[in-house]
Amino acid sequence: xxxxxxxxxxxxxxxxxxxxxxxxxxxxxxxxxxxxxxxxxxxxxxxxxxxxxxxxxxxxxxxxxxxxxxxxxxxxxxxxxxxxxxxxxxxxxxxxxxxxxxxxxxxxxxxxxxxxxxxxxxxxxxxxxxxxxxxxxxxxxxxxxxxxxxxxxxxxxxxxxxxxxxxxxxxxxxxxxxxxxxxxxxxxxxxxxxxxxxxxxxxxxxxxxxxxxxxxxxxxxxxxxxxxxx
Numbered sequence: 001x002x003x004x005x006x007x008x009x010x011x012x013x014x015x016x017x018x019x020x021x022x023x024x025x026x027x028x029x030x031x032x033x034x035x036x037x038x039x040x041x042x043x044x045x046x047x048x049x050x051x052x053x054x055x056x057x058x059x060x061x062x063x064x065x066x067x068x069x070x071x072x073x074x075x076x077x078x079x080x081x082x083x084x085x086x087x088x089x090x091x092x093x094x095x096x097x098x099x100x101x102x103x104x105x106x107x108x109x110x111x112x113x114x115x116x117x118x119x120x121x122x123x124x125x126x127x128x129x130x131x132x133x134x135x136x137x138x139x140x141x142x143x144x145x146x147x148x149x150x151x152x153x154x155x156x157x158x159x160x161x162x163x164x165x166x167x168x169x170x171x172x173x174x175x176x177x178x179x180x181x182x183x184x185x186x187x188x189x190x191x192x193x194x195x196x197x198x199x200x201x202x203x204x205x206x207x208x209x210x211x212x213x214x215x216x217x218x219x220x221x222x223x224x225x226x227x228x229x230x
Contacts (some may be wrong), residue, residue, distance in 0.1 A: 001071060012198045018189050025185030032102050032171045032181065034113065037164055039107025044114025047071070049144070051115070052122050056130075067115070074112035080173045082109055087177040098179045102171070110167050117163065121156035122148060154225060161218035165211055172207070182206060 013019040030127065047067045054064035083105040091101055125148050133143030175184035186203035190196045 008195060008198050009209065011193050011203075012189055012195055016192075018192065020190050021185035022182065022199075022206070023185075025180055025182035028099065028174070028180060029168070029171050029182040031099065032106060032174060033164070033168045034165055035103045036106035036110055036171070039103060040110030040114045040163075040167070041160075043108065043111025044116075044118050047111065047115035047198060048118035050121060051119055052144075053140070071112050071115065074109055079106070079109045079170055080176055083173065084176055098174075098177055101177065102174045102179055106167060106171060109170075110163065112165075113163055114160065117156050117159050118152065121152035121159075124155050125151050154194070157225065158218055158222045159220060161214065164219070165214045169207065169208060 013022075047070070050060050050063045050067050055062045083102065086105045086108075087098070087101045129144055129147055129151070133147045134140070138146065171181060172183040174181040175187065178184075180188070183203055185198040189199035194200070
């Protein structure tokens with residue numbers, strides 16, 4: 001059994017330096033996750049602010065309508081379909097880097113969910129905080145940026161970290177546009193060696209380790225926030 005395991009390991013990872021497919025794919029996956037999270041943060045924060053301003057003041061009706069349309073479409077369709085539409089339809093007639101396309105797709109998708117996370121964080125702050133800020137002479141925007149948002153962001157950090165974990169796993173579909181991420185790297189090895197067990201198990205273990213590390217960070221952050229509340 002040991003000799004068979006050793007032979008399979010050498011065949012899948014050592015021969016022809018096939019482990020590079022996993023290493024290079026891991027770098028692509030991490031790059032996709034990092035930049036998609038940043039794009040999602042920007043989109044989510046802006047959309048949450050627009051919707052909150054509209055709910056409280058009645059202003060920004062057209063931007064609020066567009067934000068609701070965006071949330072309806074993005075949250076109501078599979079991310080893999082969104083990825084293929086962006087790559088094969090929107091950018092189908094131009095040459096564009098596949099990594100950039102995937103970042104746009106995953107970032108736009110994540111932004112819809114992060115918007116709701118930010119919005120729920122804002123709504124969790126008692127309305128008296130807004131009234132207190134306005135009574136001190138702050139404008140609506142000043143009250144939001146100086147009083148409401150710091151508390152809201154503190155409340156949503158653990159949920160945002162869970163969204164990062166979800167996004168990390170969602171990037172595994174990047175192979176649909178022939179992007180060689182971690183999952184695609186394992187699939188390439190499988191196609192070369194005709195052995196599915198070892199490369200796919202290796203991919204699963206790498207994802208598991210990354211998710212566990214992120215969960216550890218999320219729990220640490222959550223504990224630190226709870227201590228600060230005390």
